[in-house]
Amino acid sequence: MATAAVFLLAGGGTGSSGPRALSSDEANRLAITRFRNYQAHGRAVTITVPGTAGGLTVTGSVDYQGKLAYGVVHGTGRDTSSDGLIEWTATSVSVRPMANAPAHAPASPPRSGWYSRPLLSSGSALDSSLAIALKLANDRPDNAQLLPQNGAAWWGRDKVDGHPVDVMTGPSSPVRAGTAGNVRYWVGSDGTMYRVRVSVGSESRPVVIDFDTQKYVPVKPVPGVTPPR
Structure with a gap:
């Protein structure tokens, strides 16, 4: 089968001791790392978004089976x-501005104060x-066999x-062609994904997505907004 969508994203990286070709075990773990997220149903994440005028940090949960x-x-x-609060799908973003946003989003989204818009496919580091x-x-x-053939590599331990x-x-x-090495994955011994780094647009620093940074809270749809199917 073809390599999956996230491997297509352009990105950055970090200094490390590689690269070298993936071993069979490493290729197998890289091949299942996104499947592990799907098996888990959802993961808690912290997304660090770069920006020339200051960055943004999104702390929350991703429901990988519900795509919300x-x-x-x-x-x-x-x-x-x-x-403020934010909820998003592959095509839309709903935001609720808050002057004193909490450290963690409430388990149930508030019923009012939301503004929805399409998710931008380009031009926004946050949306990307x-x-x-x-x-x-x-x-x-x-x-797993296609990954090393198409340029996937090992860079180090962390x-x-x-x-x-x-x-x-x-x-x-x-x-x-030539985009191998643009996305970096921090993968555990059982294939669990713990971190991803990828650059977006013209930003000089990469986006960093860290997993299990807090307890996963099941994602509930914003009242009045229909989640994707």
């Missing part, structure tokens, strides 16, 4: 005008980051929140 995510946004190095986070799951493993991980890069996009 929800959390709270805080500005970093900028004012609080972007702070949200889209990437939703794509980090698949309902079946990728083809630890994420105490978890030993291997840092691996995804393969080239079938429609964009």
Whole structure:
């Protein structure tokens, strides 16, 4: 089968001790890492979004089977005008501005004060980051044999929140040759994904998506907004 959608995203990386070809075990773990997210149903995430005028941090949960995510946004190095609650799908974003946004989103989204808009396919580091986070799951493993053939590689070892991980890069996009190494995955010994780094647009720093940064809270749809099917 073809490599899956998230491997097609262009991105950045970190300094490490590789690259070298993936071993059979490493290829197998990289092939199942997005399937692990799907098996888990959902994961708690912290998404760090770069920006020239200051960054944004989204803390929340992604329901990988329901294809719906929800959390709270805080500005970093900028004012609080972007702070508030956020819920998103692959095609839409709903935001609820809050002057004093909590550290974690309430388990049930408030019933009022929401504004919805289409998710932008380009020109927004935030929207690109949200889209990437939703794509980090698949309902079946990728083809482990195709990954190294298409340029996936091992770059080094690291630890994420105490978890030993291997840092691996995804393969080239079938429609964009030469993109191998653009997305980096921090993958545990059982294929669990603990971190992803990928660049977006013209930002000089990559988006960082960390998993299990807090307890996963099941995602509920914003009242009046129909979730995707």
